[in-house]
Amino acid sequence: MNKLDLDNLQRKNIKNLTPYSSARHEFDGNASIFLDANENSLGSPLGDVFNRYPDPFQWEVKRKLCEIKPVNPEQIFIGNGSDECIDMFFRAFCEPRIDNVIVCPPTYGMFEVSGDINDVEVRKVTLTEDFQLDLPAVTEAIDENTKLIMLCSPNNPTGNLLAVESIQTLLENFSGIVVVDEAYIDFSTKPSWLLELNNYPNLVVLQTLSKAWGLASLRIGFACASPEIITVINKVKPPYNIGSAVQSFVLNVLNQEEKVLQMVQHFMIAREILSLQLSALPFVQKVFPSEANFILIRVTDADSIYHYLISRGIVVRNRSSIPGCENCLRITIGSQDENQVLITTLIKYEKTTATN
Ligand SMILES: *Cc1c(COP(=O)(O)O)cnc(C)c1O
Numbered sequence: 001m002n003k004l005d006l007d008n009l010q011r012k013n014i015k016n017l018t019p020y021s022s023a024r025h026e027f028d029g030n031a032s033i034f035l036d037a038n039e040n041s042l043g044s045p046l047g048d049v050f051n052r053y054p055d056p057f058q059w060e061v062k063r064k065l066c067e068i069k070p071v072n073p074e075q076i077f078i079g080n081g082s083d084e085c086i087d088m089f090f091r092a093f094c095e096p097r098i099d100n101v102i103v104c105p106p107t108y109g110m111f112e113v114s115g116d117i118n119d120v121e122v123r124k125v126t127l128t129e130d131f132q133l134d135l136p137a138v139t140e141a142i143d144e145n146t147k148l149i150m151l152c153s154p155n156n157p158t159g160n161l162l163a164v165e166s167i168q169t170l171l172e173n174f175s176g177i178v179v180v181d182e183a184y185i186d187f188s189t190k191p192s193w194l195l196e197l198n199n200y201p202n203l204v205v206l207q208t209l210s211k212a213w214g215l216a217s218l219r220i221g222f223a224c225a226s227p228e229i230i231t232v233i234n235k236v237k238p239p240y241n242i243g244s245a246v247q248s249f250v251l252n253v254l255n256q257e258e259k260v261l262q263m264v265q266h267f268m269i270a271r272e273i274l275s276l277q278l279s280a281l282p283f284v285q286k287v288f289p290s291e292a293n294f295i296l297i298r299v300t301d302a303d304s305i306y307h308y309l310i311s312r313g314i315v316v317r318n319r320s321s322i323p324g325c326e327n328c329l330r331i332t333i334g335s336q337d338e339n340q341v342l343i344t345t346l347i348k349y350e351k352t353t354a355t356n
Contacts, residue, residue: 004201009147009176010232014092019235024053054244057234061247064254065222069207070194074227077234080241082183082208082221086114086150088233089179089204089223093147094120101148102141104133106157106324108181111150126324131158131288133166142174149174152181154188157319157330159290161190171200177229179204183221184292186212186264187271194224201226211293212264213253218246267293270333277343278331281350285327294332302327305349312345 007015023037034041037053044051062073079085094101096119103111104127115122123141128134138149149170153162170178180193182205193205204225210216220242223233253260271290278297279287283305286298294317299305302320306329309316317330333339 004177004226004228005175006228006232010093011091011095014232014236017235020239022053022056022239025056025239028055050244052244053240054242054247056239056241058242058247061242061250061254064251068254068257069224070192071197071224072227075197075224075230077223077225077230077237078242079221079223079237081210081219082181082206082223083110083114084219084237084241085206085221085223085233086110086179086181087117088236089148089177090114090118090120092233092236093177094118095145096120099145099147100143101150102138102146103150104138106131106155106319106322107150107152108156108183111152127155127158131155131160131324132163133170135166135169138170139173142176146174147176149176149178150181151179152183153193154182154184154291156183156292157294157296157317157322157325157328159184159288159292159294159296161188161291167193171196171203174202177202177204177225179206179223181206183208183211186260187267187293188291189268190291197224197226201228204229209250209253212267213260214263215250215253218249220246220250266336267333270336270339271295274331274333274339274343278346281346283350294330296325296328296330298326298328300327302329305329305346308349308352309342309345314342314345 027036039053040051058078059073061078062076065076066073077085079088100121100123101115102123102125104125106127112122125134125137125141151162151167154160155162167180182192185192185207193203197203197205204223206221206223208221209218275287275295278284278295283300284297285300288296302318306316306318319325319328319330
């Protein structure tokens with residue numbers, strides 16, 4: 001196991017940073033009168049539930065997460081959605097205009113946007129035709145200023161897992177950080193990279209409560225990595241990035257994993273049914289295999305089908321402008337009724353075009 005040179009990997013200003021020390025961080029013992037944080041001691045119009053600042057490190061939520069995920073609390077960073085986690089890694093590790101990161105499109109758009117916002121060069125190495133990593137090209141793109149390789153598995157928008165061996169090769173040979181975004185891992189039949197955290201000091205795994213857990217509006221994503229990496233990004237984060245209302249909702253939900261597993265079961269079954277139904281449509285040229293809660297299909301005329309569906313009140317994601325996804329639509333798997341309506345509507349499209 002090669003050691004990660006975190007001292008040189010993080011930006012110099014972050015390495016030298018004295019992080020903001022909040023009142024709640026400096027004192028977290030027992031007291032009865034709190035006059036240290038300029039809060040409103042009278043309460044608020046909502047009562048006295050929300051007048052105090054929340055736990056800046058969300059320890060209770062992290063301990064609960066550890067009952068579900070194979071990690072320790074010190075290996076977790078909780079962000080305002082995974083999008084905040086992604087941004088943290090750019091801000092902590094990438095020197096603007098000097099460092100670079102590698103992304104492998106077609107993939108999640110936020111990787112590139114985060115790079116652009118942080119003025120960090122994003123080197124794009126396209127996936128192969130079967131949406132796998134092009135290892136020789138990735139290796140070629142890496143130089144001494146490459147800090148992060150951003151991967152997504154199961155990948156959005158293609159739906160497939162990246163081959164374990166190629167991620168392994170990168171983890172073993174790249175001296176920077178490999179981020180594996182697992183937003184859709186709950187829908188996959190394969191194990192999470194979380195199980196490998198202790199084997200690779202340069203591995204970061206991103207997960208979210210926005211998809212399988214059904215909490216997109218609460219904005220909770222988390223990054224899991226070595227405690228050393230987590231310490232670095234904790235220095236960069238806004239002190240109170242997760243509000244206490246959200247923390248208490250999350251604690252409540254994390255106690256109900258069975259309900260989530262049941263919903264996941266629905267999506268996995270519906271994925272098979274929908275894939276079969278879609279591939280039976282004559283204008284569907286390819287249904288890409290999916291390990292996620294969406295299906296990518298290649299059709300004869302994506303724009304036409306996309307607008308037809310909108311005219312019937314159904315919105316899917318038109319991905320046809322993305323290189324590698326020409327004429328592709330990404331369809332989120334819905335409820336049983338929604339999927340049924342989608343299919344009957346698509347069958348009507350077939351008839352409309354046939355009679356033209
Ligand atoms: C949906 C999605 C996320 C989730 O982002 P949140 O900010 O946690 O809602 C992260 N990564 C990928 C690839 C996604 O598709």
